[in-house]
Amino acid sequence: MQTTLAPEYAGTADGLAAEAILRKCVHCGFCTATCPTYQLLGDELDGPRGRIYLMKQLLEGHAPSRKTQLHLDRCLTCRNCESTCPSGVKYGQLVDIGRRLVDAKVDRPASERFLRWSLKEGLTSALFAPAMKLGQLVRSLLPPSLKNKVPTAQNAGAWPTRRHGSKVLLLAGCVQPAMLPNINFATARVLDACGIETLIAPKAGCCGAIKFHLNDQGGGMDEMRANIDAWWPLVISGVDAIVTNASGCGVMVKDYAHLLQDDPAYATKARRISELARDLSELLPEIAPKLRGKVAARAGQIAFHPPCTLQHGQQLRGGVEQHLADLGFQIKTCRVEPHLCCGSAGTYSVLQPTLAYQLRDRKLTHLSEMQPAQIASANIGCITHLQSGTDTPVRHWIELLDEALPTRQP
Ligand code: SF4
């Protein structure tokens, strides 16, 4: 798509990057049919092709409005459109630029600014863990809208203490240790059973995605640099991989190389970090053979929901289902719309609750067709969001492997 940049964007990094992405779009609209917000709202401007058109207009000098901002806000950044696009349009990178440029020109109401600020500062703050503990104590008294966001307290068991020659670095995450601590502990136990030691750098924090996607891109990049500083001594000492068990964080860490490419102090290190980054499921080809004969899968159908950040963001499909099935689990993705977002999408479920809950219920309807004993996923956001709409337990797939280990059998 030919774009003539307005003078204010010509020659700028954002302008040049956006122009290169826009040039690839042939306006075919294949992406529109698979966009969750287009499916719900039926408005071209709430689909990728329409949003791309709005961003092109902005870059050509048309003044954006609150309506432009709303259409971009309603995008889940699920990147389903990238999987569908035959021309390789990097929509995710384009919408990051578009949102930044629109927000520089269109003021948000004070209430919206406050909510966005509270989310980006609150979720990544050291106060989140004590606040979550308090929320869990008074959970039964909370109104449903808050109760949905506060999982019941978990006993995560013990962290393995054996030393192994093979070591990986695990990104603990910002909200995960407080909300669902069992996911990290289960990861360490399963890897331990396969002869791999899991290290955590205590000073590493949020991957940067929360701030970055709430348009505090500078704040997000500071968190990325802080993680690189925290990880670097362990990287030098020789870890095999930097593992993420939340696919939303994984997609971000894999992008550090791109996002910090112009930072002379961090570009080389960021490239190394992204090279080492692996979603936990990418270890399955190595660890599943070591688990064969050791795990005793519980009976019952498991319905697997692959997060968008896994199947579209990281382009990883089918690995969890294939390896868990090989280990004796009855696991399947849903027959209808397996590619579609569940509506969680980071902070989207708070900022766009109507659309988020419509998508959640649509996903749960499809998942429930399998009459599952449990639902499994690979990202904390999806797990808590889906759990808020069903009594069927929603777990991380690594927890299913963990409880099938002989050491975890009751
Ligand atoms: S499918 Fe790709 S090329 Fe076609 S309109 Fe969508 S983004 Fe553009």
Ligand code: SF4
């Ligand atoms: S990222 Fe998802 S919600 Fe946004 S335009 Fe693409 S398909 Fe639609």
